[in-house]
Amino acid sequence: MTKPNSFFHNLIKPFKFTSSKEEHSEDDIQKLAEQENKIFPYETLVAATNKFSILNKLGEGGFGPVFKGKLSDGREIAVKRLSRRSNQGKTQFINEARLLGRVQHRNVVNLIGYCAHASEKLLVYEYVPRKSLDKLLFKSGKKEELNWKRRFDIISGVGRGLLYLHEDSHNCIIHRDIKASNILLDEKWVPKIADFGLARLFPEDQTHVNTRVAGTNGYLAPEYLMHGHLSVKADVFSYGVLVLELVSGQKNSSFDTNLSAQNLLDWAYRLYKKGRAMEMVDPALGSSIITEQLEMCIKLGLLCTQGDPNLRPTMGRVVVMLSKKPDNMEEPTRPGMPGSRFRRVPRRPSAMFSSGVDDDSNSNSHTCDSSNYGTNNNTTSATSSSTTPSSTATAQVDPRGKRPMKD
Numbered sequence: 001m002t003k004p005n006s007f008f009h010n011l012i013k014p015f016k017f018t019s020s021k022e023e024h025s026e027d028d029i030q031k032l033a034e035q036e037n038k039i040f041p042y043e044t045l046v047a048a049t050n051k052f053s054i055l056n057k058l059g060e061g062g063f064g065p066v067f068k069g070k071l072s073d074g075r076e077i078a079v080k081r082l083s084r085r086s087n088q089g090k091t092q093f094i095n096e097a098r099l100l101g102r103v104q105h106r107n108v109v110n111l112i113g114y115c116a117h118a119s120e121k122l123l124v125y126e127y128v129p130r131k132s133l134d135k136l137l138f139k140s141g142k143k144e145e146l147n148w149k150r151r152f153d154i155i156s157g158v159g160r161g162l163l164y165l166h167e168d169s170h171n172c173i174i175h176r177d178i179k180a181s182n183i184l185l186d187e188k189w190v191p192k193i194a195d196f197g198l199a200r201l202f203p204e205d206q207t208h209v210n211t212r213v214a215g216t217n218g219y220l221a222p223e224y225l226m227h228g229h230l231s232v233k234a235d236v237f238s239y240g241v242l243v244l245e246l247v248s249g250q251k252n253s254s255f256d257t258n259l260s261a262q263n264l265l266d267w268a269y270r271l272y273k274k275g276r277a278m279e280m281v282d283p284a285l286g287s288s289i290i291t292e293q294l295e296m297c298i299k300l301g302l303l304c305t306q307g308d309p310n311l312r313p314t315m316g317r318v319v320v321m322l323s324k325k326p327d328n329m330e331e332p333t334r335p336g337m338p339g340s341r342f343r344r345v346p347r348r349p350s351a352m353f354s355s356g357v358d359d360d361s362n363s364n365s366h367t368c369d370s371s372n373y374g375t376n377n378n379t380t381s382a383t384s385s386s387t388t389p390s391s392t393a394t395a396q397v398d399p400r401g402k403r404p405m406k407d
């Protein structure tokens with residue numbers, strides 16, 4: 001059955017970052033960006049990073065290398081040099097970067113500027129001195145620095161940052177890649193979400209959609225990993241994995257299988273069901289633990305990682321649960337895992353994913369219905385990504401937990 005054009009128009013409309021007011025000519029965009037003082041001359045970034053010296057390199061992920069730099073006014077910066085596969089036009093890049101530059105929250109890394117020079121595209125971020133959470137949480141001898149209070153503050157701060165991206169920023173931003181290496185810590189241990197909106201700088205052709213869906217091992221919601229269905233609930237899932245990692249000090253993507261469970265989520269769920277959830281708590285937390293908070297966070301992590309996206313809480317609900325003593329938290333159902341199928345909850349109200357999936361069915365496909373996302377739209381590029389064949393997506397998962405590079 002063919003759907004009317006207006007259906008597709010409505011489906012795509014909320015995913016657009018730009019409103020009609022933002023549709024300017026190339027010259028206008030350039031002028032606006034200059035007025036905002038966010039355009040950095042290429043030479044400034046070359047000088048700040050000592051010619052992108054290897055000694056200044058902070059690391060490299062799926063979007064390209066990141067260099068530490070220092071501006072002539074003394075400000076420290078982190079410069080992300082986007083890989084060439086972002087062959088997006090200059091105007092569109094500046095437009096997107098301008099919009100990302102407006103995203104401002106205490107728990108989100110500040111994009112202070114950008115640069116488009118010949119075929120190069122660079123993003124300039126505030127430098128966050130304690131770097132990324134993964135470099136502490138998963139390293140023995142380092143993880144002790146993260147006592148429970150710090151970990152709980154990270155859980156709360158990331159929750160608030162994600163709520164802002166989903167609901168309070170000028171447009172809904174689904175991060176798509178929440179994980180420990182994308183959480184940076186400032187000198188006061190305030191967590192800041194990095195790399196929001198980056199997916200938008202890469203054109204949505206099929207190859208890139210597949211590559212992105214392959215994403216980061218261990219954090220991806222099964223409906224996104226298997227079928228490319230993207231909604232805010234995919235971020236909620238990744239956030240839940242992060243919460244369980246902070247509680248246990250274990251990395252989901254390299255989980256110790258001696259613990260007789262498939263992965264961290266499975267292990268946490270089994271212990272929880274046996275009333276022994278506290279056994280998963282990281283021994284490195286020592287005497288800093290606050291049992292009541294830990295129990296709540298384990299339940300929260302399990303609620304966020306449930307197989308059925310409809311059952312996962314919104315980030316709004318997560319923030320409420322974290323901010324007061326919750327006495328009415330739901331009971332978590334089985335966690336979602338790659339290849340897992342969820343049982344449809346009987347008599348639930350109109351579902352976000354109308355799915356024929358249950359444990360007795362051979363079918364594993366969901367259909368994404370945009371009309372159920374509500375006014376505060378929660379989906380980006382679901383139209384193209386939902387066509388991603390699961391075999392292609394899963395085949396490209398990088399065992400190092402990084403998005404594969406495609407240049």
Ligand SMILES: Nc1ncnc2c1ncn2[C@@H]1O[C@H](COP(=O)(O)OP(=O)(O)OP(=O)(O)O)[C@@H](O)[C@H]1O
Nearest residue numbers: 058059060061062063066078125127128131132181
């Ligand atoms: N603003 C920043 N301040 C300080 N360090 C940063 C900043 N941004 C990134 N880094 C460091 O650079 C490293 C590489 O970052 P990058 O985002 O490229 O890789 P990643 O997070 O491992 O993978 P992905 O591309 O999937 O996000 C990070 O691990 C982090 O330690």
Ligand SMILES: [Mg+2]
Nearest residue numbers: 061181182195
């Ligand atoms: Mg990153």
